[in-house]
Amino acid sequence: xxxxxxxxxxxxxxxxxxxxxxxxxxxxxxxxxxxxxxxxxxxxxxxxxxxxxxxxxxxxxxxxxxxxxxxxxxxxxxxxxxxxxxxxxxxxxxxxxxxxxxxxxxxxxxxxxxxxxxxxxxxxxxxxxxxxxxxxxxxxxxxxxxxxxxxxxxxxxxxxxxxxxxxxxxxxxxxxxxxxxxxxxxxxxxxxxxxxxxxxxxxxxxxxxxxxxxxxxxxxxxxxxxxxxxxxxxxxxxxxxxxxxxxxxxxxxxxxxxxxxxxxxxxxxxxxxxxxxxxxxxxxxxxxxxxxxxxxxxxxxxxxx
Amino acid sequence: xxxxxxxxxxxxxxxxxxxxxxxxxxxxxxxxxxxxxxxxxxxxxxxxxxxxxxxxxxxxxxxxxxxxxxxxxxxxxxxxxxxxxxxxxxxxxxxxxxxxxxxxxxxxxxxxxxxxxxxxxxxxxxxxxxxxxxxxxxxxxxxxxxxxxxxxxxxxxxxxxxxxxxxxxxxxxxxxxxxxxxxxxxxxxxxxxxxxxxxxxxxxxxxxxxxxxxxxxxxxxxxxxxxxxxxxxxxxxxxxxxxxxxxxxxxxxxxxxxxxxxxxxxxxxxxxxxxxxxxxxxxxxxxxxxxxxxxxxxxxxxxxxxxxxxxxxxxxxxxxxxxxxxxxxxxxxxxxxxxxxxxxxxxxxxxxxxxxxxxxxxxxxxxxxxxxxxxxxxxxxxxxxxxxxxxxxxxxxxxxxxxxxxxxxxxxxxxxxxxxxxxxxxxxxxxxxxxxxxxxxxxxxxxxxxxxxxxxxxxxxxxxxxxxxxxxxxxxxxxxxxxxxxxxxxxxxxxxxxxxxxxxxxxxxxxxxxxxxxxxxxxxxxxxxx
Numbered sequence: 033x034x035x036x037x038x039x040x041x042x043x044x045x046x047x048x049x050x051x052x053x054x055x056x057x058x059x060x061x062x063x064x065x066x067x068x069x070x071x072x073x074x075x076x077x078x079x080x081x082x083x084x085x086x087x088x089x090x091x092x093x094x095x096x097x098x099x100x101x102x103x104x105x106x107x108x109x110x111x112x113x114x115x116x117x118x119x120x121x122x123x124x125x126x127x128x129x130x131x132x133x134x135x136x137x138x139x140x141x142x143x144x145x146x147x148x149x150x151x152x153x154x155x156x157x158x159x160x161x162x163x164x165x166x167x168x169x170x171x172x173x174x175x176x177x178x179x180x181x182x183x184x185x186x187x188x189x190x191x192x193x194x195x196x197x198x199x200x201x202x203x204x205x206x207x208x209x210x211x212x213x214x215x216x217x218x219x220x221x222x223x224x225x226x227x228x229x230x231x232x233x234x235x236x237x238x239x240x241x242x243x244x245x246x247x248x249x250x251x252x253x254x255x256x257x258x259x260x261x262x263x264x265x266x267x268x269x270x271x272x273x274x275x276x277x278x279x280x281x282x283x284x285x286x287x288x289x290x291x292x293x294x295x296x297x298x299x300x301x302x303x304x305x306x307x308x309x310x311x312x313x314x315x316x317x318x319x320x321x322x323x324x325x326x327x328x329x330x331x332x333x334x335x336x337x
Numbered sequence: 338x339x340x341x342x343x344x345x346x347x348x349x350x351x352x353x354x355x356x357x358x359x360x361x362x363x364x365x366x367x368x369x370x371x372x373x374x375x376x377x378x379x380x381x382x383x384x385x386x387x388x389x390x391x392x393x394x395x396x397x398x399x400x401x402x403x404x405x406x407x408x409x410x411x412x413x414x415x416x417x418x419x420x421x422x423x424x425x426x427x428x429x430x431x432x433x434x435x436x437x438x439x440x441x442x443x444x445x446x447x448x449x450x451x452x453x454x455x456x457x458x459x460x461x462x463x464x465x466x467x468x469x470x471x472x473x474x475x476x477x478x479x480x481x482x483x484x485x486x487x488x489x490x491x492x493x494x495x496x497x498x499x500x501x502x503x504x505x506x507x508x509x510x511x512x513x514x515x516x517x518x519x520x521x522x523x524x525x526x527x528x529x530x531x532x533x534x535x536x537x538x539x540x541x542x543x544x545x546x547x548x549x550x551x552x553x554x555x556x557x558x559x560x561x562x563x564x565x566x567x568x569x570x571x572x573x574x575x576x577x578x579x580x581x582x583x584x585x586x587x588x589x590x591x592x593x594x595x596x597x598x599x600x601x602x603x604x605x606x607x608x609x610x611x612x613x614x615x616x617x618x619x620x621x622x623x624x625x626x627x628x629x630x631x632x633x634x635x636x637x638x639x640x641x642x643x644x645x646x647x648x649x650x651x652x653x654x655x656x657x658x659x660x661x662x663x664x665x666x667x668x669x670x671x672x673x674x675x676x677x678x679x680x681x682x683x684x685x686x687x688x689x690x691x692x693x694x695x696x697x698x699x700x701x702x703x704x705x706x707x708x709x710x711x712x713x714x715x716x717x718x719x720x721x722x723x724x725x726x727x728x729x730x731x732x733x734x735x736x737x738x739x740x741x742x743x744x745x746x747x748x749x750x751x752x753x754x755x756x757x758x759x760x761x762x763x764x765x766x767x768x769x770x771x772x773x774x775x776x777x778x779x780x781x782x783x784x785x786x787x788x789x790x791x792x793x794x795x796x797x798x799x800x801x802x803x804x805x806x807x808x809x810x811x812x813x814x815x816x817x818x819x820x821x822x823x824x825x826x827x828x829x830x831x832x833x834x835x836x837x838x839x840x841x842x843x844x845x846x847x848x849x850x851x852x853x854x855x856x857x858x859x860x861x862x863x864x865x866x867x
Contacts, residue, residue, distance in 0.1 A: 059431035060423045063689045065527070067517055068739040068763040080763030082739025084684065087704040088670070114520035119445035126443070194343050194460075195442040195469055197490035269439040269521045276439065276522025280432050284739075287688045287696060294693045301692065303424040305650075308415070309541035311553070312650050320427075324653035324690075329557035330635075 034249055035240045041256035048263035049271055056275050060303070061296040066284045071104040072096045073284075082284060090288045105277070110134075125185055129178020132211075135171030139164060143225060147232035164225055172215040179208040203265065210254040217251040342460050347470050347501050348493035354389050354461065354501055361457030363792055366799045367806070369832050374784030381780060386500035390461065392785050394507035394544055394777065395536065397500050406496035409540075413499045416539025417479055420531055428649050428690075432524065433531055437475050440468070440523045446515035451766045451793035452508065464515035464525040467505040470498070471528050506532035507544065510771035510790060511646070512732040517763070530772075533647040543647050546777045551643035552651040556658075560605040560639035561776075569638050572608050573615060573631070580616035584856045588623045590615070593666065594630035600668040601629050601702070602659065602683075604676035604819035605639035606776075611822060613860065614675060617846035618702075624855065625709040630666065637662030640679035641819075645686060646773040656687040660695040671699040675844045677731030677818035678771075681738055701734070703817070706849065707743035710750060716854040719751050724811045726752040726848065727801040729794065729825070730765035731818035739763065744817060744845055751852045752815075758797045766793045768816065770824025778827075786824065787831040795828050798840070808839050811863050817845040835865055 069080040074097040076082055083089050107113040112130060115123045142164040149156045183204040186196040222228055227248055234241055243249055262268070269276075287293045301321040307313060317323045342355055359371045377393050386400070387393035400406040419425040421434065444465055447453055452462040460466060473492035477485040492498065509529040516524040537543040545551075555561045560569065573590050581587045591597070601622070607614045622629050631638055636658035644652025663671050673680045684699045709715065728748055734740045741762045748755045758765070768775070769791030777786070802812050816822050825842040834840040841863050851860040 056431060056435065059434075060427040061689055062431045063428045064685045065429070065432055065524075066685070066737070066739075067513060067524075068736055068741075070739060073739065076739070076742075079741055080735065080739060081741040084701060084738050085704055085740050085743055087700060087708055088698075089700060089704075090698045108520070112520060114518060115443070115445055118448065118518040118520075119443060122443055122445065190341070191444060191460075192442075195444060195465060195490075197488060199488040200442070266439050266441060269441065272435060272439055273521055276435055280435070280524075281516075281522050287691075288698060293689065297689055297692060300427040301690075303427055306425055307419060307538040307650070308412075309538050311541065311548075312538060320653070323650055324657055327556050327654060327658075329553045 034243075034252055035235065037253055038235060038256045041260035044260040045263060048260075048268070052263060052268055052272060053275075056272070060300050061293065062280075064283060064285075065280060067281045070282045070284050071101045072098070072282060074100055090286065101278075101282075122185070125178060125181040127178075128174045129182060129207075132171045132173070132175030132178055135167045136175065139167040139171055142167065143228055143232055144236075146225075146229045147236055150229060150233050151237060161224075168225060169215065169218055172211045172218070175211045176208055176215070179204045179211070183208065199265070203261075203267070206258060206261070210251075210258050213247070213251045213254055217245070217247050221245045221248050344466070344469050344473065344490065344492060348495045348498035350497065352388065353391065355459070356390050357456050357459055357461075357789065359788070361459065362788065363455045363457060363796070365792070365796055366803075367837075369795075371788055372784070374781045374788065377780055386496075387504075388497060389501045389504040389508075392781060393504070394774075394782060395503050395542060396544065397503055397536070397540075397542055400496055409496045409499050410494060412540050413503075413535060414474075414478055414494075416535035417474065419539060420535055421475075421479055426531075426534075426649075429527065429531060433527060436468075436523045436525070436527055437472055439521050440465070440472065440525075441521060442469070443520075445520060446518050446523075446525055449514045449518040451512075451514070451769070452510070452790060455789050455792035461505070462508060464509070467502060467509070467532070468525040468528045470502055470505075471532060474498075474502075502532060503536050503542070506530075506536070507774075510732075510767040510769065510774065512767035512771050513736060514732075514764075514766070517736060530647070534649060537648040538650060544773065544777065546779070547643045547647050547773045548651070551641075551773075551776070552648065552655060555636050555639060555641065555643070556651075556654060559635045559637075561641055561643065562605045562609055562639065564605060564608070564639075566633040566635075566638065569605060569608060570633055572612075576608065576612045576616050577619065580613070580620070584616075584620065584850070584860065586620055586624075586853075586856050588616075588619045590619045591630045593633055594628075596667050597630040598628035598669045599630070599705075600632055600637075600663045600666055600671045600697075601674060602637060602640040602671060602679070603631070603674040604641050604679055606641070606819050606823070607674070607676075611819070611844070613847055614819075614844045617844070617850040617860070618674060620850050620853070620856065621706065621709060621715070621846060624715045624853065625712070626714065627705075627709075629672075630668070632662045632666055634658070634662035634665065640673055640676050640683065642679060642682040643773060645678055645682040652682065652686070653690050656683055656690060657695065659683060660687070660691050660697060663697040664695055668697065671697055672702050672705060673699065674702055675817040675819060675846065677733035678820060680731075680740075681733035685738060701738070701740050701743075703734075703740055703743035703747075703845070706845065707746045710747050710849060717751055717849075717852040718854050719753055719852055721852045721858055722752045722848055723754060724813060725754045725756065725802055725805045726813045726815055727756055727758055727798065728761070729758065729768060729798075729814055729816040729818075729821055729842075730761055730763075731816070731821050732765065732767050732771055734818065735765055736763045744815075747845060747849065748815065751848060756801055758801045766797060768794045768818075768821040768824040769828070770820050775820040775823040783827055783831075787828050791824055791828045794825075795832065802838070802840070806838065808837060811839045812841070813848070813861065814840065814842040815845055815848060816842050830865075835863070839863055 069077050073082045074095040077100050146156045186192045311328050317326045377387050386397040446464045450464045476482045476489040506529045511526045513526040551561045558565045642655045
């Protein structure tokens with residue numbers, strides 16, 4: 033049963049991520065709505081400028097800087113730079129929470145490497161084992177601190193309370209309880225994560241051997257449920273942020289000499305439009321192209337001047 | 338009245354939701370007393386649902402019966418459903434949906450908002466307040482999510498909620514400073530714009546300045562100023578004659594020149610309110626030997642596009658007319674004059690609306706002005722501009738288009754006492770007239786606009802001139818955008834800054850012409866325009 037839950041959770045986690053990404057990617061073309069500084073604008077990004085600062089910009093080669101994007105994305109992802117700059121008091125609570133999650137993700141990765149080593153009958157490289165033993169507990173503690181602190185802040189700060197739903201408290205509580213179970217398991221059942229590594233081996237090899245500790249089993253179930261739950265909530269921002277930044281905030285690709293975008297414009301202009309206001313509807317025009325080329329205010333030519 | 342309201346209060350059966358107390362407004366640097374802005378007049382109150390605060394921008398007809406109340410809610414929901422379909426809202430569907438789904442409700446965006454700061458952190462002005470109401474309606478009534486109340490929070494959807502939300506969409510300059518600070522990339526300013534769209538595109542309700550006297554008038558006569566092509570050509574001819582005489586520099590603005598290199602499109606409001614801006618462009622382009630023209634075709638002599646503030650269809654209609662005019666003339670490119678929202682609308686947003694046949698390249702006037710000034714084709718005497726100058730960055734040009742340096746290159750070359758505002762460039766603050774407010778002065782809107790939406794900008798201006806305060810030193814705020822100038826004009830008048838500080842405002846081209854050796858000195862004047 034536990035294994036079934038784990039496999040189901042992995043499938044839900046992956047499927048939810050794929051679904052959300054596909055749902056976004058399959059949406060029609062949107063208009064440009066970029067926001068500067070645009071990180072890939074090479075040296076111009078330093079002061080917030082972009083290619084539209086040039087005369088005849090469409091005749092000049094575009095300079096796009098991957099390094100520029102990385103210089104923004106890495107501090108944003110690893111350090112939550114925007115929260116640090118614009119909401120410092122929250123950063124002290126939310127950063128430990130996020131760092132804890134990053135460390136736990138690293139811990140799971142290392143645990144998987146250890147499990148694969150076991151499967152291949154290779155002894156685990158000591159630094160990997162040591163790092164696994166470090167990242168797990170530190171991640172648990174940081175996550176517990178962050179979740180509890182954020183829970184308290186949302187509860188006690190009247191402003192944040194106004195914007196918090198029961199789900200916020202449930203989510204934070206779920207993280208805190210799951211991590212408490214994880215840390216208790218580490219303390220009293222599995223101090224070197226050998227049991228966790230063995231369970232991971234079983235998961236990978238489809239060997240459904242039972243684990244001896246109820247606490248360990250509870251930890252596994254809760255951990256996998258949390259994993260499956262994350263992309264079903266607003267916390268899916270951990271991967272959707274890529275599109276929010278790259279496709280929207282930094283989406284400055286011009287249409288001139290861009291046949292792919294021209295083709296997409298051709299599609300959306302032929303979408304039917306059903307807005308009801310009188311300046312849009314009631315003129316026998318049905319598609320965007322027809323409606324947009326219709327002038328509801330135009331006087332007859334004889335009366336124009 | 339309390340300064341705190343909850344999300345649930347939006348639907349409460351009270352006369353208004355809340356009122357901003359002038360005592361709570363952000364202090365200004367100097368003796369600038371604030372006054373209570375008056376009540377909405379009784380006629381307006383009777384006709385329209387002015388139930389948010391003591392202001393009425395949108396003018397939603399007051400429902401008279403329970404059936405009309407229900408109809409308002411149902412129509413709003415119909416519009417909201419359309420907003421989340423790809424066919425009806427392909428323009429913003431994916432951007433809007435990601436903004437709805439991924440907000441962490443951390444309120445990191447709050448302090449970025451100049452309205453929220455200016456009102457002493459009034460909850461109604463928090464960028465996320467209207468967004469949160471809109472999100473709760475979305476999850477409960479549009480997405481029909483299970484346990485929506487529990488998961489996303491509750492909201493009482495009644496006619497008051499709808500009317501207040503519509504009005505709240507007009508308590509935002511849509512400067513998108515809040516979006517700039519969001520760690521996730523959520524855009525609460527966009528939500529304000531999309532709510533405006535529901536009211537316009539579904540319910541047929543929009544501020545008259547934007548719709549009837551704005552985009553519709555432009556589609557009807559060619560310009561929101563109501564000038565048809567004969568009148569506009571006459572007016573520009575007068576400008577040519579007046580300023581040729583005043584400057585000693587003879588010029589004639591070209592119209593409808595087939596095959597010209599450049600089609601220049603001004604904000605036609607400049608022709609009536611700031612003719613010196615129109616003349617300055619003509620002088621500079623003539624002096625630089627540029628091949629250029631204006632167009633007298635419908636909508637093509639007025640770059641404004643008020644659709645960008647509230648209605649995608651009106652937006653598309655306007656850009657299509659302007660682009661068609663360029664194609665008819667066979668110009669190589671279109672250059673936008675000093676109007677921020679026209680820049681953004683035509684250069685960027687229209688880029689994925691125009692079909693290939695109409696996609697004539699479009700660029701800002703600032704790069705070509707920079708090239709002209711730096712080229713050596715025109716002789717300048719920067720000493721003529723030797724007074725303190727600061728630069729207001731129009732949001733549409735800077736935060737939304739990344740045009741930062743060209744105007745600064747010019748200011749550094751021609752203005753010895755140029756100093757920056759803090760912050761500036763892409764991190765600037767809106768003038769307070771953004772998203773259409775600059776053209777609204779109905780009822781008590783002007784007082785609100787000068788004292789709240791423009792408050793942070795005024796504070797920035799005063800800060801930038803902290804070394805030269807008082808009436809002894811003439812000072813200039815360079816605001817290269819027609820809407821921004823309209824807002825600054827009202828702020829300066831409201832606080833009597835010409836008298837108290839010898840402070841005037843104007844565009845960038847006026848500074849360029851003021852420094853031209855071939856032009857009589859004194860192009861910029863320190864006097865009230867009357």
